[in-house]
Amino acid sequence: MATSEQAVSSSFMEPFKDILVNYLMPEKCYDEFFLNFNFLHVKMPQILKLLAAKSAEGLSFQSVMLELLAITGTMTYSIAKRFPFSAWGEALFLMLQTVTIGFLIQHYKGSTSKGLAFLVIYFGLVAVLTSPLTPMSVVTIMQASNMPAIVFGRLIQAGTNYRNGHTGQLSAISVFLLFAGSLARIFTTLQETGDSLMILSYIISSCCNFLIAAQILYYWNVRPAVKKKAE
Template identity: 70%
Template sequence: MAASEASVQTSFMDPFKDILINYLMPEKCFDEFFLQFNLLHVDCLKIVISKGLGIGIILGSVLVKLPQILKLIGAKSAEGLSFNSILLELFAITGTMAYSIINSFPFSAWGEALFLMIQTVIIGFLIQHYAGKTIKGLGFVVVYLCLLTILISPLAHRDVVTAMQASNMPAIIIGRLIQAGTNHKNGHTGQLSAISVFLLFAGSLARIFTTVQETGDSLMAFTYVISSFCNGVIAAQVLYYWNKTPAHKKKAE
């Protein structure tokens, strides 16, 4: 009788089994949850939460910097954004992406880096474009894409990519300090998008857990700890300067 019930349960879950196993959990956890009804299995819960967060972060990353891009285009200005900070952020994102690819980490553990990279390149171009340096902006895009192609190709040496990932921490810190310094100097956050800043902060916090759970890589995990702290500083500045208006706008008013 028990075997018959198990068979019915298995047949009932078959349409969902492949999807769940491919994206959310290993088969042993599927059995724990849906055959044994052990819904509080700690190890499996960690896996499911981690996978779910990873997928959520990736989906969110598709649009995370879109508010920033739209804000720049709408204002036709990149005031308050530091191009040097963007370069360092791009360096860190690229390092994480290349390091993850070369180590064959699951896409759910690093996929947002791909979408963040695309959006960050666009922001970098817009900063140059609205500064009247469109040709320089195009050159930046071309050079970056060439370097990226080399880094994710078999030509890239593992030691170089690992060193790049290790350099992410100072790159993130310096990049965020540059942006924080720009905000402090200006007395406002300019065209920084609050939505993008807070989403990046939340995403980096969630990535600490998913990285530990899915890769066990302490270097990547510590990178996200540093990233979370630095993103938190910028988020705090956004709140602090919330009602501050650029001086030229005050004069216009």
């Protein structure tokens, strides 16, 4: 029997189901993402695309960093507030996948050492932020910073797409899943926590994810130009 949270998500996502199932994913994957809230693999298509292309062309590291700031703020705020894991668990998985993408961007730019340093510094900061050493006021400020971080991060990526005239190695599947997932989370967060700060963050996140999704569609048939090797 479906939980009330699943019923809310199922009802809200029903208009999008045909499009997602017919064009982007099997129905089993749809059920995992939007009924069971298994977000573990949301960004895996992006990671696999980078690994297959051995390139991170078109992806902005600055955008990834700002997105990581927003995800980390949500995660640490939820832990500090003792919200149920179901209300923020996907933030943990998104964080791990976003960190991986950040490392791959540096790695494929030829800066593997910088990528490793990025991993060490980031996980060190997370350990401090989730410890009793960090005051609640700092965690709250981080959560409040989600909104500008999300907006600026998406605008940087949108600007990169516009300048390049294509979306490079951005994964359409990951972009559309993030957009649909953030829409669903507006309503599930309202049901589970009623926290206005988190709800507003998901609303803004949905709007920004829509911008990138729209660019994916606009540049659908445009591919990065192949660079000629110097003779």
